[in-house]
Amino acid sequence: xxxxxxxxxxxxxxxxxxxxxxxxxxxxxxxxxxxxxxxxxxxxxxxxxxxxxxxxxxxxxxxxxxxxxxxxxxxxxxxxxxxxxxxxxxxxxxxxxxxxxxxxxxxxxxxxx
Amino acid sequence: xxxxxxxxxxxxxxxxxxxxxxxxxxxxxxxxxxxxxxxxxxxxxxxxxxxxxxxxxxxxxxxxxxxxxxxxxxxxxxxxxxxxxxxxxxxxxxxxxxxxxxxxxxxxx
Numbered sequence: 001x002x003x004x005x006x007x008x009x010x011x012x013x014x015x016x017x018x019x020x021x022x023x024x025x026x027x028x029x030x031x032x033x034x035x036x037x038x039x040x041x042x043x044x045x046x047x048x049x050x051x052x053x054x055x056x057x058x059x060x061x062x063x064x065x066x067x068x069x070x071x072x073x074x075x076x077x078x079x080x081x082x083x084x085x086x087x088x089x090x091x092x093x094x095x096x097x098x099x100x101x102x103x104x105x106x107x108x109x110x111x112x113x
Numbered sequence: 114x115x116x117x118x119x120x121x122x123x124x125x126x127x128x129x130x131x132x133x134x135x136x137x138x139x140x141x142x143x144x145x146x147x148x149x150x151x152x153x154x155x156x157x158x159x160x161x162x163x164x165x166x167x168x169x170x171x172x173x174x175x176x177x178x179x180x181x182x183x184x185x186x187x188x189x190x191x192x193x194x195x196x197x198x199x200x201x202x203x204x205x206x207x208x209x210x211x212x213x214x215x216x217x218x219x220x221x222x
Binding site for chain 1: 117144
């Protein structure tokens with residue numbers, strides 16, 4: 001039973017580099033989300049997808065892009081990383097975008113130097 | 114604006130009871146969630162309330178008062194493994210989750 005898998009678990013990246021965080025779920029959930037978590041702040045939504053083929057912007061989308069080509073995969077791309085994007089990134093999914101329990105991946109710790 | 118307020122940190126003793134409060138202001142309301150997050154790990158679901166009242170699940174209970182914009186998480190018979198952060202999140206009318214910054218609960222022997 002995998003649930004949601006994120007990769008990489010941890011990464012150190014030079015500023016200006018492009019980076020893709022991978023997220024795969026095997027629960028056939030319709031909705032998927034990317035959050036960032038920073039010390040002292042609540043989880044902040046970066047992008048979301050209510051169903052395969054659709055995406056939307058969350059609270060802090062600048063500098064990030066996503067795609068949802070199929071139900072299972074929801075990669076997050078940083079086109080040109082900046083130090084302020086140093087954070088822990090969580091991918092999550094739920095059966096429906098209309099609420100319901102969120103299932104989280106283990107997180108990807110990204111450091112941009 | 115939308116906002117979730119909860120205490121930053123609380124300390125309690127093993128075997129005791131602790132109540133973690135959460136107040137919320139959301140544009141519309143479709144429910145209130147509590148998640149547990151151990152240090153270095155992902156959040157995991159604890160409870161969901163959409164109607165007023167108390168929902169009990171083992172040692173954990175969650176309460177909601179929609180008229181007061183208030184919820185609490187009650188943890189009984191505290192164990193050392195309950196040391197974690199507890200995240201309160203409100204679901205607004207657009208089904209967007211608004212997250213609090215979390216309450217770090219420290220359990221002492």
